[in-house]
Amino acid sequence: MQSMVQEITQWLQQCGKSPVALVAVTAFTLTLAHSSTAQAVDENDLKRLIETNECPGCDLQEADLRRLNLTGANLEGANLREANFFYAILDGANLSGADLRATNFASVRAVAIISDVLDSEGNNLIFPAQFIGADFEGALLNYADFSDALMEEANFQDAYIHKTRFIATDLRFSNFETTYVHDVDLNRANLCGSTYWGGNDYRRDCTVPDTDLEE
Numbered sequence: 001m002q003s004m005v006q007e008i009t010q011w012l013q014q015c016g017k018s019p020v021a022l023v024a025v026t027a028f029t030l031t032l033a034h035s036s037t038a039q040a041v042d043e044n045d046l047k048r049l050i051e052t053n054e055c056p057g058c059d060l061q062e063a064d065l066r067r068l069n070l071t072g073a074n075l076e077g078a079n080l081r082e083a084n085f086f087y088a089i090l091d092g093a094n095l096s097g098a099d100l101r102a103t104n105f106a107s108v109r110a111v112a113i114i115s116d117v118l119d120s121e122g123n124n125l126i127f128p129a130q131f132i133g134a135d136f137e138g139a140l141l142n143y144a145d146f147s148d149a150l151m152e153e154a155n156f157q158d159a160y161i162h163k164t165r166f167i168a169t170d171l172r173f174s175n176f177e178t179t180y181v182h183d184v185d186l187n188r189a190n191l192c193g194s195t196y197w198g199g200n201d202y203r204r205d206c207t208v209p210d211t212d213l214e215e
Contacts, residue, residue, distance in 0.1 A: 041083075049073070100131045107138040115149050 045058035049065075054074035061079050066086040070093055077097040085103065090110040098115075115129040131151040139159045147167040154174045161181045168188040176196045 049075075095129050098129050100129060100134055102133040103131070103135070105134055105136045105139050108136070109140045110144055111140070111142045113141070113144040115144070115146050 040059070040061040041063040042059040045055055045060055046063055049055040049058065049060065049070075050068070053070065053072065055078060056074050056076040058075070058078045060075075060083055061081045063080070063083040065088050066084050067088060068085075069089045070085075071089055071091045073090070073093045075098055076094050078095075079099050080095075080103055081099045082102045083100075083104070085105050085108050087107045088105075088109075090108055090113055092112050092114070093110065094114045096114055115131075129146070129149045131146070131149055131154050133153045134151065135155045136159050137155055137157045139156070141159060141161045141164050143162070144164040146169050147165050148169060149166075150170045151166075151174060152170050152172045154171065156174065156176050156179045159179050161179060161184055163183045165185045166189045167185055169186075170190050171186075171194055172190050173193040174191075174195075176194060179197065181197075
């Protein structure tokens with residue numbers, strides 16, 4: 001890319017172009033270079049997901065997955081950091097062990113989503129899913145299981161959450177203000193500093209509650 005900039009600059013100088021033009025073209029070229037490297041998603045992995053509905057362990061960081069129907073998709077262990085799932089359908093999707101930090105789940109539908117990996121006997125979490133800073137604003141989360149997941153600073157504003165499990169989930173500093181919840185299991189979840197219904201902070205000396213939440 002540096003050689004490209006040099007070639008363009010030399011060509012403009014030979015043509016007698018002004019210094020302003022040189023600066024403008026150089027800046028534009030550098031912008032193109034930055035945009036080409038800023039996209040972290042592996043295009044082959046993205047194509048594989050779209051064509052087969054499965055891509056375990058794939059690199060889909062910053063992927064644009066808006067409005068896709070990913071029902072039953074296998075994304076176990078995938079890098080989905082900062083991906084955009086806006087209005088996507090994730091019913092029954094497997095996100096076990098996936099990196100979902102700062103991911104956009106706004107207005108997503110996720111019924112019976114899977115987000116953890118258990119051993120052969122069905123216990124002892126191996127790889128917790130990471131939803132740190134994830135945005136679930138306006139999402140529909142029915143019968144989802146986020147047990148043992150890392151969901152610190154997640155946003156659930158205006159989300160509809162029904163019969164979903166947050167057992168032993170790290171929900172510190174998460175936002176549940178204006179969230180509709182019904183029959184949600186928060187046993188052993190860490191809600192320290194989270195904002196809940198009515199705009200109040202969950203403090204209580206930051207102890208871990210052992211109760212079900214039902215509204």
